[in-house]
Amino acid sequence: MTLQHSRWPRLALALLSAVLLALSFALTETFTGLPRLAWVALVPLGLAIQRCGTKQALWLGWLSGTAAYLAILSWVIIVMQIYGHLRAGAGSSRRRCGSRWNGCEGIS
Numbered sequence: 635m636t637l638q639h640s641r642w643p644r645l646a647l648a649l650l651s652a653v654l655l656a657l658s659f660a661l662t663e664t665f666t667g668l669p670r671l672a673w674v675a676l677v678p679l680g681l682a683i684q685r686c687g688t689k690q691a692l693w694l695g696w697l698s699g700t701a702a703y704l705a706i707l708s709w710v711i712i713v714m715q716i717y718g719h720l721r722a723g724a725g726s727s728r729r730r731c732g733s734r735w736n737g738c739e740g741i742s
Contacts, residue, residue, distance in 0.1 A: 648697050652700075652702040679694065682698075
């Protein structure tokens with residue numbers, strides 16, 4: 635089974651790209667990130683969209699971008715709870731909406 639005939643390896647590569655991109659940012663106070671990882675984080679996504687249709691490539695890029703932003707913007711929940719006096723659910727729903735928008739940022 636080649637990469638060109640199956641969706642699961644493409645999906646796994648897109649999500650791997652999201653994980654690598656998220657790890658290149660500082661996610662917590664103790665984990666300062668691995669900034670050099672950002673240089674290779676998009677390589678799995680490039681392999682995933684190689685030789686596939688435009689619609690599938692856009693979908694994989696959106697999925698990868700949204701997953702990366704969900705991890706990168708985890709600090710928003712804490713800020714909204716402390717300074718905005720919002721419940722945890724309200725902060726997480728706003729983060730999900732923002733990450734969906736930012737995942738589409740490169741499309742427009």
